Amino acid sequence: MVLKMLGILLIVILIAWTYRRYIPVRCLKRYQISALEEVITSYASEVQLLDIRDYLDYENGHYKGSVNISIGRLSTFWKRDLNITQSLIIIADRYSDIWLATRFLRNKGFRPVGYVLCVSKQNENQPCECFPISN
Known part of the structure; x- marks a missing residue:
């Protein structure tokens, strides 16, 4: 009985993790560079x-x-670097990070x-070079 409950708990955790990481977010528009x-x-x-x-x-x-x-640092530094009164446009190289x-x-x-x-046009494993270098 205990193993069955642990198995169900594990399945629920995996479903929640998959949802958060791979299911798209509604009402989020994709913009071209x-x-x-x-x-x-x-x-x-x-x-x-x-x-x-x-x-x-x-x-x-x-x-x-x-x-x-x-x-990986978003949960730590969001308060310091972001203004909550402004809307956000997120720039990323993976859909899962966006979600x-x-x-x-x-x-x-x-x-x-x-x-x-x-995403790099030549190879998805290469860094993105879609923006000019800015300071």
């Missing part, structure tokens, strides 16, 4: 760009004015409105 400047202009100063890629990928090229908090970050930030009271997926 080429249209990002226009989107930011339309939101005026009401939007903040959050780049959740690894620090090294961010340094290889990022959008001017974006804040870099890698997905995780969106669910976490919505739970904290933020309003993610969209995302930009930044």
Whole structure:
């Protein structure tokens, strides 16, 4: 009986983990990199760009004015670097990171409105080079 209950608990945990990581979030719009400047202009100063890629990928090229908090550090540094009154556009190189970050930030009271997926065209294992290097 105890083993059966542990088995059921394990299955529930796996389903919850899979849902959080791989099921898309509703009402989150995908933006193309080429249209990002226009989107930011339309939101005026009401939007903040959050780049959740690894620090090294961010340094290889990022959008001017974006804040870099890698997905692993988001739970620690969100309070320090993000403004809760602004909407967020998330920049990432994996869908699963977008879904995780969106669910976490919505739970904290933020309003993610969209995302930009930044994947290398040559090889998905290579860092994204879709943004010019900005400081």
